[in-house]
Structure formats: C-alpha cells, structure tokens
Amino acid sequence: MINAVKQPQSVVLLGGTSEIGLAIVRALPTARLQRVVLAGRPSERLAAAVDELAAGLAGVDVSSVEFDADRPDTHAEVLDSIAAGGDIDVIIVAFGVLGDQEEINAEPAAALPLIQTNYVGGASALLQSADLLRRQGRGSIIVLSSVAGDRARASNFVYGSTKAGLDALAQGLSDSLVDAGVSVLVVRPGFVHTRMTEGLTEAPFATTAEAVAADTAKAWAAGKHVVYSPPVLRAVMGAMKALPRPVFRKVSAR
Amino acid sequence: MYQRNELLTGWGRTAASAATVALPAPGEDPRVALESVVRDPHRAARGLVARGLGRSYGDSAQNGGGLVLKLPSGGLLLDSDSGTLTAEAGTSLDEILRVIVPQGWFVPVTPGTRYVTVGGAIAADIHGKNHHRDGTFGAHVRSLDLLTADGQVRTLRPDSADEFERDLFAATVGGMGLTGVILRATFGLLPIETSKILVDTRRTRDLDDVMERMVAADDSATYSVAWIDSVAKGKRFGRGVLTTGEHAPLAALTGPDLKDPTGYNPSMLASAPPFVPGGLLTPLTVRAFNEAWYRKAPLSRDAEVQSIPAFFHPLDGVGDWNRIYGPKGFLQYQFAVPDSGAHVVRLALEELQRIGAPSFLSVLKRFGPDNGFPLSFPMKGWTLALDLPAAVDSLGSTLDSLDEAVLAAGGRFYLAKDSRTTPATLAAGYPQIDRFRAVKAAIDPDHLFVSDQSRRLGL
Numbered sequence: 001m002i003n004a005v006k007q008p009q010s011v012v013l014l015g016g017t018s019e020i021g022l023a024i025v026r027a028l029p030t031a032r033l034q035r036v037v038l039a040g041r042p043s044e045r046l047a048a049a050v051d052e053l054a055a056g057l058a059g060v061d062v063s064s065v066e067f068d069a070d071r072p073d074t075h076a077e078v079l080d081s082i083a084a085g086g087d088i089d090v091i092i093v094a095f096g097v098l099g100d101q102e103e104i105n106a107e108p109a110a111a112l113p114l115i116q117t118n119y120v121g122g123a124s125a126l127l128q129s130a131d132l133l134r135r136q137g138r139g140s141i142i143v144l145s146s147v148a149g150d151r152a153r154a155s156n157f158v159y160g161s162t163k164a165g166l167d168a169l170a171q172g173l174s175d176s177l178v179d180a181g182v183s184v185l186v187v188r189p190g191f192v193h194t195r196m197t198e199g200l201t202e203a204p205f206a207t208t209a210e211a212v213a214a215d216t217a218k219a220w221a222a223g224k225h226v227v228y229s230p231p232v233l234r235a236v237m238g239a240m241k242a243l244p245r246p247v248f249r250k251v252s253a254r
Numbered sequence: 255m256y257q258r259n260e261l262l263t264g265w266g267r268t269a270a271s272a273a274t275v276a277l278p279a280p281g282e283d284p285r286v287a288l289e290s291v292v293r294d295p296h297r298a299a300r301g302l303v304a305r306g307l308g309r310s311y312g313d314s315a316q317n318g319g320g321l322v323l324k325l326p327s328g329g330l331l332l333d334s335d336s337g338t339l340t341a342e343a344g345t346s347l348d349e350i351l352r353v354i355v356p357q358g359w360f361v362p363v364t365p366g367t368r369y370v371t372v373g374g375a376i377a378a379d380i381h382g383k384n385h386h387r388d389g390t391f392g393a394h395v396r397s398l399d400l401l402t403a404d405g406q407v408r409t410l411r412p413d414s415a416d417e418f419e420r421d422l423f424a425a426t427v428g429g430m431g432l433t434g435v436i437l438r439a440t441f442g443l444l445p446i447e448t449s450k451i452l453v454d455t456r457r458t459r460d461l462d463d464v465m466e467r468m469v470a471a472d473d474s475a476t477y478s479v480a481w482i483d484s485v486a487k488g489k490r491f492g493r494g495v496l497t498t499g500e501h502a503p504l505a506a507l508t509g510p511d512l513k514d515p516t517g518y519n520p521s522m523l524a525s526a527p528p529f530v531p532g533g534l535l536t537p538l539t540v541r542a543f544n545e546a547w548y549r550k551a552p553l554s555r556d557a558e559v560q561s562i563p564a565f566f567h568p569l570d571g572v573g574d575w576n577r578i579y580g581p582k583g584f585l586q587y588q589f590a591v592p593d594s595g596a597h598v599v600r601l602a603l604e605e606l607q608r609i610g611a612p613s614f615l616s617v618l619k620r621f622g623p624d625n626g627f628p629l630s631f632p633m634k635g636w637t638l639a640l641d642l643p644a645a646v647d648s649l650g651s652t653l654d655s656l657d658e659a660v661l662a663a664g665g666r667f668y669l670a671k672d673s674r675t676t677p678a679t680l681a682a683g684y685p686q687i688d689r690f691r692a693v694k695a696a697i698d699p700d701h702l703f704v705s706d707q708s709r710r711l712g713l
Contacts, residue, residue: 001269001313001706001707001709001710002269003268003269003312003313003673003674003710004266004268004269004312004313004583004585004644004673004674005268005585005644005649005650005653005673005674006644006650007650007674009710029650031650031651031654032676087318087709134272134319135296135300135319136271136300136318136319137271137272137273137300137317137318137319137320138269138270138271138272138318138319138706179259179261179272180261180272181261181270181271181272181318182272223582
C-alpha cells in the first residue's frame, strides 16, 4: 500500500539488472518498504543485484523471479505469481537494449530483436502491469523511455522509434487509467553512463543512473506523469523538436 | 443491487483506490452483496468493507479492486422508556440529532462532526469531548446486528451469556469493519432539558497553563477540549483556547430561547469551492489564522449559551472543508498517551514547528479510562490531534520519529485517523491486538472483510 505520505511497501523491477531501474528502487522512499522483486533472466548479475540491494535495505524481503522480456506470452503469469505474494505498489518497467544502428544499416533484419525487446516486450509488460494494478484498484507504474524517442536521429533511430512507441503507449495508458487508481510516470533520460552506453561518445547533458533515479523519485512523489532527466532536457528537447530538419541533422550528428 | 465503480479516498484525500461500490436500497438485503463476493473467487480475493460517510482520514473505508458497501440510512426507533435508540448502520448522527433533540434527547457521544454514521461510529469506537466522563460511543451500545462472513446476522450484546459473542462484540467495537458489516444498533441516549450548551471559555497562556487547567476540569466539566495555537513560539508556545460545556438546564435559558427550549436547526453556512490549488495553507496563512482565532476568543467568559452545532460541530458549518488543503490532501496525526507521557504532547508540537508543518487544527483532549475492547483507541491520559498537509517535506520521517516517542511513552494511534503508520507501530500500541486477531481468525478465516488499511497494517 502506498500511504498518505507516498511511501510504498512493495516494488517490482521488470529488468532486474537495469542500473537505472535498481537506482530508482533505492531512490524511492524506503521507510515502509517490505518487499522488492527483481524480475529478469536468471544470471549471476541478477543474483548479485538481489544481494547488493538486500544489503542496503535492512529488513526488506528482496528476491528475484524469472522474467524474459522477449517472451510476452509469459508476462501475465509472472506478474500474477508476484502478486500472489501480496499487493504490488510500484512496477518499474526498465528493460531495454540499445542495438547497433550501423549493424542494422548493413542488415535490416538486425532491427527485429531490438524492436521485439524494447517495443513488443515493453508494450506487453506495460499493458499486463496496468491490468494487474487495475484489478488491485491502485498502484503506480514507472516506465523508462528516452529523449531519443522525442525526435529520432540518424545515429540511433530504430532505438528511438521503439522508445517513441513505448512512450506514446504509456501516455495513452496513463490517461485510460485515471479512474482506476493507477498512475503512470514516463521517465525520459538523456545520455546516461551505464553498461548500455559504455564505449559510446558522451552526448551533451550526460548524467548518471543515480541522478536519473533521484529525478524520478522526486517526480513520482509529486504525482507527475512525465519527467526529463536532467530536467533541463525538457526545454532542450522542446527546442530540438522545433528545429528545421537540415539543422537538426547537423546538431544531432555531433 | 445498484453498483458503480468509484475512486475513493478518506477525508484527507490521499492514497486513492478504485473499488466497486454497492449501494443497497432501503430494505434491500445486504447479504446479496456479500454473496456476490463470496461466489466469485476473483472478487472474494479482494473482499469487501463497509463505508459510511467517508470521515475516516486515511484508508480505513476503501478497498482497492474489491467491494465497498454503503448502507442506506433508515428509520429510527426511539424508546423513551428505556432511553435508547435503534438505528440502521447507514444513518448519520446528523439525521438522528434532527429527530431526537427536539424530543429532549442527545447522543451519548458525538465527535467533531455530525456527518458520521452509526456503523462508522461503532467501527471506529469514536470519542467526543466527554470521553473523560462518559467513555466512547461503543460503551453506550446495548446491542448490534452484525453480518458475518458465513452469511449469518448475529445480534451481539456486551453482556451476552455466550463468551464468543461477547468477544465478537468487543472486537467489532473499534474493529474498523473487519469482523463483518454492522447492520443496525441500539444505544443509550442522554436526556436533555434544552438544546443549548453552557460554555466556559478560557484563553490560556502557554502549554503548561492549558494542560493544568484541563486536568483540573476532569472532575468538573462534562465536555472539555482545547484548541492549541500550533505556530505560537517562545513564551507563547502551546497557548490555546480551552472550552468546557454542560447541557443547559431549562432554568438557565432566557428570552427567545425559552420559546422553543429543544429547538434544533443546524445549517450549512458555506462550502469550500470544488477545486482549491495547493499551497494555500502555508506557515504564513496558518499563523494569521491561529492569531485571529486566539484573539477572537474571550480572555475568560462563563456560561455563554451556545447551540449544539456551534459547540460540537463548528466545522460542519463549512461543507467539504477538507478541500482547503489542495489536491495533495492532508493527514491527521492523532495519538493518545498516558498522563506519564504528557511530555510527548510538547515534543509533537515542537517537532512539527521545527519542520514548518503548519497545523491550523490542533486539538488537545483528556481521555478517561479505556473500555477494554482490543482495538478501541482511547486510554486514560491525553490525546493530541493535528491536521497536517501531506505535501510537507520530511513529514514522513518526522512523524516516524514521533511514533517512537509515543510508543516509548506507552501511547498508541487511532485507526480512524491513521494513513501512514506501520504494522509494528500499530500493534505495539494495542497490547490486546492478539485478542482481536483471534476473533478475526475465527469469524472471518478467509479475510473476506478487508480494507486498504487492513492490508497496509496487516490486520
């Protein structure tokens, strides 16, 4: 139950090894936290994430369940199995892959797994999460989108398109849930230093998983529906979207 | 049975959840609602809870994804020989007072609002300004009808020959609707000669002054309550206005009041607008309000004749006043501590001042002895209630540390007000909670009667 001062008791992270996702779990109010479930493909990294999180959250039951973003047919079942252990207050949808645009340019079929994970898997996880929370009559979803979805650029437009699709879905879903007691927060980070972006050239306004998590937790507590991280990107992306295409091509190629 | 989906909150307008609200018509059997839940495994898993007028501040009367049962008001049976009233659970004290006051009767206990139902009054085991004398509402209940999970309607009395029935009565009074649905009750009334109250008012210098005067008033006053200026600092810290009252005998009335000694005409003066932006109640505006409220009270005045609404239900004059806190809502922090824990009253006021949480409704009361019901809130000593905007930074952590001070002093928290505490903190304040749990396990083994609050607190 999320109480009157916005302290949740249970949090589920879909994409249990996501650095930003884990940082959000830690950044949300922990005073009433009783249970955290990290959902992901079984791996040493997932087990380590459970241990590390449990070490920082005394008295909280931290566990993992098997969850495969690429198998949407199993998503409902996994969520139901988690809910069997008690109501879920917050579901964070944090899985995703960056893909390799150059590889896709050379071999179009390479786009399909990226689309499958980010959009098909993401949409399925979002819709199934919303359905579960609707049956509970309450709860919050936090979904990781990206500024890459605000205006797709030549260097990663397939990734951008998957985030644009997921973002649009999340916003429409959010409006459809107004009377259901369920809220959706869309998080649009800029360039974040994580495993996913290792070795890539840093973009302007680059940030860290912890900073994104702090912005997210603040926006969640305030009942916001969309948050940019860092917050300045709201204005920056507003300007980017207004740029004429030749100018945007030049700016975004930098 | 008419049903609709609704987003529900408590009076504090925080932590909303959506539920199916069932509204039986007068005369329609509420068992139909219970059966519809029991029959369907998905609905049974989310259970049901009864809701009155939604005056509990937190999540007591909401049930996300489940059923919420709103019983209708109904006819009243006044037995003037025994001085008792039988009322349907959905009937409000407002409706009751309109009928009984002109006939020379008063309810044994009234809270600060008359917009509570009989079912809610029993489920929360409410108290009023006369608790130190007359105990809780539940202490005056002679019998109640309870619809339990097995579909039976049981008539329960506090003095039943059957031990389980006595235990079930005790667990139901203050049990927040978790033992079943209260359908109707019979309770004792207080005979009154007039509908007027003789009120003594004292402006008090500081917290010690008001607390000393209240202890002194324990034996002399039937009704007593103090409003505390929560923002006054320094020498004036804890200053307030103490009011005590007695039902006016006929001999005390003069002039126009004599024409109709038991006349009763409550009316709503104004209503808060439907939407109020956040940030209206700031430390500055609350300070101004508190200053004006303190100055408005006479330094000392005796035996002023006041009406029942003016003395007992001043806020009912403003409809939907809970909206003034804006969209983020508010919460009420109310605790009880024994006399030995009086220092916690000071600590709470100091801590909330420190974080700049403006409370313009801070009420201090004396409690008499507890009534032995396992989840009944009042205990001999003090109770302080503070309305606080939910949006204040660090409110959660400050209240958590106050919780510890309250528990350390042997105190406890009021379920009808709670919207944020923990299962452990609640249980620590109620030494008889296992007695409640044992009755619950026996009468509702499948946890059919649940609320957002009972899930949050593991009740």
